[in-house]
Amino acid sequence: MTERISDAEHAVMEVLWDESPLSAQDVAERVGPERGWSANTVKTLLGRLLAKQVIAHREDGRRYLYTPLVAREDYVAGESQKLIDRLFGGRLTPLVAHMAERDQLSAADIAEIEALLKGLKQ
Numbered sequence: 001m002t003e004r005i006s007d008a009e010h011a012v013m014e015v016l017w018d019e020s021p022l023s024a025q026d027v028a029e030r031v032g033p034e035r036g037w038s039a040n041t042v043k044t045l046l047g048r049l050l051a052k053q054v055i056a057h058r059e060d061g062r063r064y065l066y067t068p069l070v071a072r073e074d075y076v077a078g079e080s081q082k083l084i085d086r087l088f089g090g091r092l093t094p095l096v097a098h099m100a101e102r103d104q105l106s107a108a109d110i111a112e113i114e115a116l117l118k119g120l121k122q
Contacts, residue, residue: 003052003054005049005052005054005075006048008045009045009049009052011035011045012027012031012046012049013049013054013055013068013070013072013075014031014072015027015030015031016055016066016067016068017071018030020065020066020067020068021058021060021065021066021067022065023060023064023065024039024042024046024063024064024066025039025063027046027066028041028043046066049066053069054068054070055067055068055069096113
């Protein structure tokens with residue numbers, strides 16, 4: 001993915017990743033209550049996502065149904081790599097060290113990291 005997805009667009013994507021295809025009204029009902037967005041706001045965000053080619057739509061009678069073209073996992077991988085590249089020179093170790101130095105890793109986090117590393121070694 002080349003164009004960045006804004007935080008607002010990301011909220012719409014989360015709805016579509018959870019369930020799709022959905023109409024604009026369906027998306028508005030799922031994302032709107034917590035954010036106070038109107039259906040028109042959601043339609044604008046859907047239009048931006050269409051322009052960025054991260055979602056597709058098809059006609060269903062008098063409405064459009066929207067579906068993501070980018071998988072959540074692929075988006076997360078790309079954004080994570082951009083963050084690591086930008087802030088830590090593309091290396092994961094300095095990120096983990098940064099979190100550890102600021103006591104932002106719980107005992108459960110450390111155990112999970114250890115289990116992941118053990119699994120990678122095997």
